[in-house]
Amino acid sequence: MTKPIVITGVSLYGETTADLVIAQGEIASLSASDAPSGANKMDGSGLVALPGLVDPHTHLREPGREDAETIETGSRSAAAGGYVAVHAMANTTPVADTAGVVEQVWRRGREVGLVDVFPLGAVTVGLGGERLAELGAMAQSLAHVRMFSDDGMCVSDPSLMRRALEYVKTFDGIIAQHAQDPRLTEGSQMHEGVVSASLGLAGWPAVAEESIIARDILLAEHVDSRIHVLHLSTARSVDIVRWGKSRGVKVTAEATPHHILLTDESARGYDARFKVNPPLRPESDVEAVRAGLVDGTIDVIGTDHAPHPDEDKDGEWASSAFGMIGLETSLGVVQKTMVDTGRLTWRDVARLMSEAPARLCQFDGHGRPLAVGEPANVTLIDPKRPWIVDPRGTASRSHNSPFGGIEMPGTVVATILRGTMTHIHEALGGAGK
Amino acid sequence: MKHLLSTADLSRDEALLILDTAAEMAKTQEREVRKLPTLRGKTVVNLFFEDSTRTRISFEVAAKRLSADVINFSARGSSVSKGESLKDTALTLEAMGSDGIVIRHSASGAAERLATSGWIKGSVINAGDGTHQHPTQALLDAYTIRHHLSDRTEGDAFEGLTVAIVGDVLHSRVARSNVDLLTSLGASVVLVASPTLVPIGAETWPARVVHTIDEALDSFDIDALMMLRIQLERMSGGSVAFFPSPAEYSRLLGLDAARLARLPSHAIIMHPGPMNRGLEISAEAADSPQSVIVEQVSNGVAVRMAVLYLLLAGEVES
Numbered sequence: 236m237t238k239p240i241v242i243t244g245v246s247l248y249g250e251t252t253a254d255l256v257i258a259q260g261e262i263a264s265l266s267a268s269d270a271p272s273g274a275n276k277m278d279g280s281g282l283v284a285l286p287g288l289v290d291p292h293t294h295l296r297e298p299g300r301e302d303a304e305t306i307e308t309g310s311r312s313a314a315a316g317g318y319v320a321v322h323a324m325a326n327t328t329p330v331a332d333t334a335g336v337v338e339q340v341w342r343r344g345r346e347v348g349l350v351d352v353f354p355l356g357a358v359t360v361g362l363g364g365e366r367l368a369e370l371g372a373m374a375q376s377l378a379h380v381r382m383f384s385d386d387g388m389c390v391s392d393p394s395l396m397r398r399a400l401e402y403v404k405t406f407d408g409i410i411a412q413h414a415q416d417p418r419l420t421e422g423s424q425m426h427e428g429v430v431s432a433s434l435g436l437a438g439w440p441a442v443a444e445e446s447i448i449a450r451d452i453l454l455a456e457h458v459d460s461r462i463h464v465l466h467l468s469t470a471r472s473v474d475i476v477r478w479g480k481s482r483g484v485k486v487t488a489e490a491t492p493h494h495i496l497l498t499d500e501s502a503r504g505y506d507a508r509f510k511v512n513p514p515l516r517p518e519s520d521v522e523a524v525r526a527g528l529v530d531g532t533i534d535v536i537g538t539d540h541a542p543h544p545d546e547d548k549d550g551e552w553a554s555s556a557f558g559m560i561g562l563e564t565s566l567g568v569v570q571k572t573m574v575d576t577g578r579l580t581w582r583d584v585a586r587l588m589s590e591a592p593a594r595l596c597q598f599d600g601h602g603r604p605l606a607v608g609e610p611a612n613v614t615l616i617d618p619k620r621p622w623i624v625d626p627r628g629t630a631s632r633s634h635n636s637p638f639g640g641i642e643m644p645g646t647v648v649a650t651i652l653r654g655t656m657t658h659i660h661e662a663l664g665g666a667g668k
Numbered sequence: 669m670k671h672l673l674s675t676a677d678l679s680r681d682e683a684l685l686i687l688d689t690a691a692e693m694a695k696t697q698e699r700e701v702r703k704l705p706t707l708r709g710k711t712v713v714n715l716f717f718e719d720s721t722r723t724r725i726s727f728e729v730a731a732k733r734l735s736a737d738v739i740n741f742s743a744r745g746s747s748v749s750k751g752e753s754l755k756d757t758a759l760t761l762e763a764m765g766s767d768g769i770v771i772r773h774s775a776s777g778a779a780e781r782l783a784t785s786g787w788i789k790g791s792v793i794n795a796g797d798g799t800h801q802h803p804t805q806a807l808l809d810a811y812t813i814r815h816h817l818s819d820r821t822e823g824d825a826f827e828g829l830t831v832a833i834v835g836d837v838l839h840s841r842v843a844r845s846n847v848d849l850l851t852s853l854g855a856s857v858v859l860v861a862s863p864t865l866v867p868i869g870a871e872t873w874p875a876r877v878v879h880t881i882d883e884a885l886d887s888f889d890i891d892a893l894m895m896l897r898i899q900l901e902r903m904s905g906g907s908v909a910f911f912p913s914p915a916e917y918s919r920l921l922g923l924d925a926a927r928l929a930r931l932p933s934h935a936i937i938m939h940p941g942p943m944n945r946g947l948e949i950s951a952e953a954a955d956s957p958q959s960v961i962v963e964q965v966s967n968g969v970a971v972r973m974a975v976l977y978l979l980l981a982g983e984v985e986s
Contacts, residue, residue, distance in 0.1 A: 418908075424776075432869030433676075435776040435800030435844060440868070504784065505777030549785070550754050551775035553798070 237655045239263070241270040242615065245279030247605045249581030249618075255284060257611040260654035264607060277663060281619065282648060285585045287319030287612030289592040289601050290562065291489060292386070292465060292537030295321070295352070298339065299328025304542035304632045306340065309562070310349035311630040312540070314657035316563040317614035317647035320593070320601045321350050322537075325357040326387040332357035332368035334376035341378035349657045353598055356380040358399050358410060362388045367399060374406040381597045384411035386465055387512075389447060391417050396451060400460035409595070411463040412451050414472070415513065419443035424553055426499040426514040434502060436552060439514045441469040448472050452479035452486050463595065464488040466539050468513040470523030477532045487534040487595055490524050492561055492568035493637055497521075501637065507548045507555030508626075508637045511541070528587060529578050535592045538565045542633030559637045563629055567643025570618060575644055589614075600653075611654040618645040620662065671783045671792040672975055674801040675849035683810070683853055684825060689974035690811050690967070697733070697970065707736035710767040710980050714740045715757065716795075717773040722941060723795050723805075726965070727770045730972035736980070739766070754778060758787035766790050768980050776800035791979040799839045805940055806845035808971040810853060812964050813892050816936050820891060826855035832884050833875075834860040834921055835896030835948055838867045838910070842896060842940045847875050860884045862920065864910040880920045885930045893931060894938040895923055895949045914947055925952040936960045 239258035246252050247265075254267035256274070263269065270276075290313065296304035304312075306323075313321050323340055325331035331340060337354040344352020356373035360366050362385045373380040383403060390396045390412060399410050420443045425431050427438020448464050452475065455462035464476060467488050479486040493511060498518050501509035509515060527533040541558025548555050561568075569588065573579040579587070593602025603609040621644050626636040650658040669682060678686075696704060712731040714724050724740065731738045743757055752760075754773075761769060768791040771779050776798030783792035796802040813831065822828035831850050837843045837859050850857050857875040859866065866877055878884050898917055902910045911917050918924075923937065931937075937949075937959040945951050954961060 427868050429869040429872050432867035432873070433844070435798050435841060437799075438868055505780050546753065551773065551778045551781060553775040553777075 239271045239274035240277065240651070240654070240656070241267050241274045242277045242279040242282070242284070243267050245282050245284045245615065247284050248585055249283045255279070255605070255613065257613070257651065257654050260611055262605065262607055262609050262611050279615070281617060283581050283616045283618055284605055285581060285614045285616065286589040286602055286605055287650065287652065288317045288566065288588045288614050289596070289598060290318050290321040290538050290540070291535050291592040291596050292539050293321040293323055293562065294326070294539070294541045294558070295323045295340070296327065296542055297343065298336070302544050302632070306343045306352060307347045308630060308632040309540070309542070310344065310347045310352065312560070312562045313350045314650045315630045315647065317566050317616065317650050318350055318562060319612045319614070319650060319652045319657070320598050321352055322382065322596050323352055323354045324386045325355050325384060326362055330357050330361050331355065332360055332362070334369070334372040337373050337378040337380050338376050350652065351598065351601070353596060354378050354380060355411065356383045358383045358385045358390050359395065364388060364390060364392060364395065367395070367402065370403060370408065371405060374408060381407065382409050382411050382463065384413065384465065386411065386413045389413050389415040389417060391447070393450060393454065397454050397458060400455055400462065401458045404460050409461040409463050411465050412447065413465050414444045414447035414451070414467070416443040416447055425502045425510070426516050428499060428517055430499045430502055434505070436502065441471060441516070441520070444469055444513055445471045445475055449475050452476070452484050455486060456482065456484045461485040461487070466491045466494065466513055466537065467533070468494045468516050468524065469520045473523045473527035473532055477527070480532065488527070488532065489535045489537040490528060490533045491537060491539045492565045493559055495521060495525050495528070495572050496568050497637060505552045507550070507552050508559065508635055508639070510552060510555050510557055511559050512557035525572065525578065528573060534587070535595055536565065536569060536587045537592070538562050542631055543635050544633055548635045559635055560629065560631050560633055561636070562631065564624055564636060564638045564643065566616065566647055567645060568638070570645045571643060611651055613651040614647060615649040616645050617648045617662070620646040620648070622646055669979055672803050672979060673779050673783055673792065673794045675803045675806050675845045678849065678852065680825065680852050683807070683849060686807055686971070686974050686978060687811050687814060689978060690807070690971045693973040693977070694967070694970040703733055703735060705735050706977055706981055707731065707734040710736045711765060712736045712738050712768045712770060712976065712980070713761050713766045714738065715743060715761065715769050715771045716741070717743045717771070717778070718796070720772050720796065722965070723772060726968045727795060727972050730969050731976055733969070734973055734976055736976065754781060755785070755787055758782055762788045768793060768976065770795045772796045774798055793975060793979065796841055798841065800841050801845045802841040803845050803849070804968070804972055804975055805842050806849040807975070808964055808968040809846055809894065809938060809940070810849055811967045811971050812938065812960055813936070815967070816960060817891050817934070820934065823854055826850060826853040829855040829891045830858060830888050831855050831892045831894060832858040832860055832888065832890045833894045833896065834881055834884070834923070836865045836898055836902060836910070837861045837870065837896070838865045839899065839902065840896050846894065847873055851875065858884055858888050858890070860921065862911065881923065881927060885927060890931060890935055892936050892938060893923065897940060897942065898944060898948050900944070918947055922948055922950070923953045924950040928953045928956060928958070931958070938964060941965070
């Protein structure tokens, strides 16, 4: 049995100061005077406690690309970043398009035990975009899949997308779309604009994302189903989602940390660590995505943690892989761009990075209030402990962080999953990163 | 200057220094013995990931005339096709000892990656990277323009000159290199291309854009007309074509005798080669007295000698 934990004088949501007494996997009390004897005591003064973070969008690469990441290394990286649950994308090898594969991922996540690993299922067989995978079987499996996505690929066939949206209503499911018109992005390398023109890299036009989002919102309205937009990245995408919500369409949207900090200017120099899909956009788009987080158009922040080994990232831009890791830097980026600038409160962060993702992905027991009787899933942050990102200093098996050398203002000092410390920073006596 | 990766990196003074040095080099090529001892003991590697016999030979001749040892390394394929990676190739060349690497690659940015990734210590000369840059081509074009039109400029470089670049600007490293170089030297640049062949973002370039060659001839006093090579696969490839047909390309953007006649008599006709005669340029235009296309080739050797000399011979005595 895990020892009880008492964290004294911690700021809940950055608002009120209380003690967190954690015993038997639950928040037992908010007063240290109730602490059982022999509890592990921690001084929480200066720290902010949030409900444990939930990542709606992670690539763990297992099965198939264990050279890039495994469920174990990815789980450790997630815990180090303050996460207690992650949603594992389906683009593995084999693809998570059967009950067998999603159960394997789910079971392996439980064995590792550092975060709750919930697999998404693929929408189409082999991410092929041609016929529906057995969504019902995945929904009824032990993995209890509720969200389906061909992430990495777009479900571009409108008729197939319509069927998927309709079909998942059977089990209150949701389709998460990687919005990218494939015909408009053949060979695309980076955002199409001033920088791509100068670098001579094939452009990825914003409209390739926006047209799919608009279409999907209209389809979701037509069949009265739910659509979730992954990693939206442009100003017009935010506008279109805002419009869909104003019509009452059941649309939700995600933004990534890299799309609220970095711009397409990063591509100058052709360092493929900045190559990602959807691509980094100009400052005006970045600012629109930030505004979408502030006004509630964007519901969740997802890392799109996408590990790749060095050899897939250190060659020519065009031959390098899309994607960047992000589990351990997401909270820092959000604090830097949104909290320290006064645009979001820690309460908002709790909503965007824990409560809303847990609700969206239907993760029971996550995103719950920091209140007595609730599961003890807690992320402890020292907002005044800056650190500089070292891409090699990560628990992930891969090092393709775009944030190397950037100072993050705050540090995740501890992560607690159902009463167990899954990460503790060296400042609190842990092994550190 | 340590590397030559892009004409956008060249200051006006650096560009003029290269052109002046190229003129000196050209003079030496009129002597009976054309070989100079300048780079004796230096090793230049021609690292070509993409076939280009013309460019490779031009660099090879230039390096040999400066007495450098030349190694031609034709890397078949790149990491795209699961051949040896750029990094391993670079480390191999570094281990063998090379002072300068001339690289041609189908990926934009390959030369910059080679120069800045810490794999090699020597100089890198970009001999064409994807659809990004081909700086020595632009320098030889500028050299050719200067040779013919220097008496018409209003400044000490290219002020008052108008250069029109016609064709597939979107996919052209020659066009990008020339826009950057010619405008920094003071020339006005007009890009002549169908809207499908102009990159989104080019509206910020220091160049005006028109969509047909007739419009360019009507609207501008053109001193140099540079025809780009059109890649036939752009018109019929697997993806959506950028142009309906070769005939229509010729109709809107081709240079024929009638259009040639509308140019001022002092204007020169240029083409980076190899030409598609009858497509972007008719034989009459290509072979006319105003054509300087063959001269561009010989100027290429002088310009590349100048670049190799300035990058590899150490400090320049002024």
